[in-house]
Amino acid sequence: MRKTVILGLTAMALLVIISWMNAPKKPHPIAFSIPKGWPQPAYDFKSNPLTEEGFALGKKLFYDVRLSKDNSISCGTCHQQFAAFTTFDHPLSHGINNQQTTRNAPALQNLAWQTNFMADGGITHLDLQPLAPITAENEMAETLENVIAKIKSDKAYQTMFLSAYGDANINTQRVGKALSQFMLLMISSNSKYDKVMQGRDSFNLPEKLGYGIFQQKCASCHPAPLFTDNQYRNAGLSQDDVLKDLGRMRITNQPADSLKFKVPSLRNIALTAPYGHDGRFFALSNVFDHYRKQMVLGPTTDPQFNNRLPLSNFEIGQLKAFLNTLTDSVFIRDPRFSEPGAAAGPGNHGH
Amino acid sequence: MKHLLQYLILLLLGFSAFSETQAQQSISFQHFVGSQPLVLEDSIKNSNAEILVVRRFKYYVSNLVLIDAQGNRQIIPDSYYLINEAEPNSKKIILPNSNKNYSAIEFLLGVDSARNCSGIQTGVLDPMQGMFWTWNTGYVFAKLEGSSPSSSLPAHAFTYHIGGFRTGENVLKTIRLAIPGSSLPKDLQVKVDLNAWFSGNSSLLIAERPVCHSPGNLAMKIAANYAQMFSIIQP
Structure with a gap:
């Protein structure tokens, strides 16, 4: 009788151990931290x-x-x-x-x-x-x-x-x-711009002047901290005759949305050339030339561009200096996001 | 000990036998082209006298409601079904056990906007089912594909992928079918007539419009047609 009890207890203990070993471990939660001063995220x-x-x-x-x-x-x-x-x-x-x-x-x-x-x-x-x-x-x-x-x-x-x-x-x-x-x-919230806003760094003169011009001429569509308003706008890019891309209208079927595209964020802009929804601008200089000279004003072009976007060579220089402060070198080297086994750098990505 | 085991087995068998005697009611969808039962890959003439071969015919039935004679609505929770001509089992919806009598059924032809807008779904709503637009978020509510000598497309194909849940392009249709005699039979037979796609409100000629692949006016026109494809077959 005693032997049976002991045997039974041992068996039960073994079962408990086995089921504990097989039971999936609870995943470890990660806290999502919102950078200081940023809005609540949209993701649920x-x-x-x-x-x-x-x-x-x-x-x-x-x-x-x-x-x-x-x-x-x-x-x-x-x-x-x-x-x-x-x-x-x-x-x-x-x-x-x-x-x-x-x-x-x-x-x-x-x-x-x-x-x-x-x-x-x-x-x-x-x-x-x-x-x-x-x-x-x-x-x-x-x-x-x-x-x-x-x-x-x-x-x-x-x-x-x-x-x-x-x-x-x-x-x-x-x-x-x-x-x-x-x-x-x-x-991406660790650029020089972010550090300046947090009082941990300061703009040099061109960056500071560029920031002022940016706020005056660009921030209505590219507001901080995300540097996009997430809206769809026609910024005067003519339709490519091969791609014939209608932009937002492809989704809504509304002629009022013709040639409107999502406003891109300007964070890390120094790293993301070429620019434009079809990559037609190879360098930032092309983008500035587009805004001040080449814009095609059509029925759906954003009314803010009724007079295009006048920019002097001097202003462009200062704007470029400011936009470079949006580069987040921590983000682009963060090993959490790196391809396993690959060192970060363009040399490994010939394509 | 042995007797106890036998007794237990008998008891279990008894239980399962008992549960089987509970009448399981169901709704079956029977696909037709006019009076002809639909046979995939068979050549058939539609109401516009166009010859066609149907290769795929699938549609979503969701948000099923059973309505009794007093108008009380019993909503079947989480009811999403993908009716597919190619899969006979999918054409029969098993209803939850109930002793009540119903005088009408109601359902959405399509997928409600909530399920269109809340990320990736599972089961019959898994985008893997091939009833989802990945580039323009939303379900294809109904799909009719095949070929017809009338079509000017390569391989004389026609493809109708009908969907759209946003304002201005909404093709969600509420279908309400009265049950004859106000008594739900064990297996309610619903006739689904493909001719409605081509000649409901307005005529859809394969020769003129062999393709519909996105939400919009044409999809709305076709959906207004196919909303009339359901009727109850008198037992």
Whole structure:
């Protein structure tokens, strides 16, 4: 009788230990800290609580070429950290089979404060955004079915989904949420400009003069701290006769939205050339020349540009000095966001 | 001990047998082109006398409501169904157990705007189902694809992907069907007539418009047509 009791107790203890060993460990939460003076983020973190495990999974997905049809392109291929997650030196990024995309890859930064994505704002949720480049024929050209199948067959992913979500279920929603977790933490708020605003640094004379001109002539559409108002505006860029891009109108079907594009953030602008929704401006000088001379004024051009944007050579010089203070060298070297096994630098990314 | 085990097994069997006797009611969608049952890949003539072959026919039924004779509405929570001609099981909606009698059913043809706007969904709403526009967030509510000699497109294809939930391009349709005799049969048969796509409110000629791939005027016109494709088959 006593033997049975002891045996029974031992068995029970063993069972408890085994189930404890098999039970998935709780993921470790990450606190999302809002930079001082910034507005509340738009992203609903309650629906997707940030965890170390979810972030690590998102990072693996972001840099995984298997998300493309021929296993050649990852998110990170066109969103390179050293270029503030744009494509370095490319007006239009490349898709599989020597194809070109139709728009300039945007910088990935401060995405938690955006409600709509893409230059035309067609995508209404960050979790959904990656599905567009993954499935677009001229980008990664893969089906979601195949992406999920590739992920499911990978042992490392199975373990990572288990530790991020508590069970090994792998689906589109979880892929999107993990990618969001990785991208939500890409916050750029450590530029010289930020340090100056916090009283930890000071502008030199050209930067200071440039800041004044900026506030007077640019800040209505590019307000701090995000340096975009997230609106859609026609800044007088003529329609490219090959791309025939209607911008926001492609989504809304409203003629009033013709040739309107999302106002881009100017953070890290020194790193994100070429400029414009189709990358038509190779350097900042081209952008300034556009604003002061080449703008095409049409029916939907922003009324603020009724007289174009007069800028003297002197003002342009000072503005450039100020815009350089928006470069965040901490952000572009942050190892949390770096491609595993790759040193940050353009040398490793010939494309 | 052995007897106890046998007794337990019997008890369990008894339970399962009992639960099976509870009548499970259902709604079945039967697809037709006029009076002809739809057969994928078969050539058929529509109401505009255009010959066509249907390759894919799928649509979302959601937010199902059962309505009794007094007008009380029993909302089926989280009810999202993707009816797909290619998957016979998808054409039958199993209803939750209920002893009540119903005089009408109501549902949305499509996916409510809340589910269009709240990130990636799972199950039948997983974008993997191929009923989602990734470049212009939103579900394709109904999809009809195939070929027709009338189409001027390569391979004489026609593709109608109908959706749109935003103001000005909303094609969400509330469908209400009265149940004959105000008594829900065990398996309510709903006839779905594809001819409605081509000749409901206005005529849609494959020869003229073989493609609809985005929300907007044409999608709204087609949705106004196909909203009339449902009717109850008298038992």
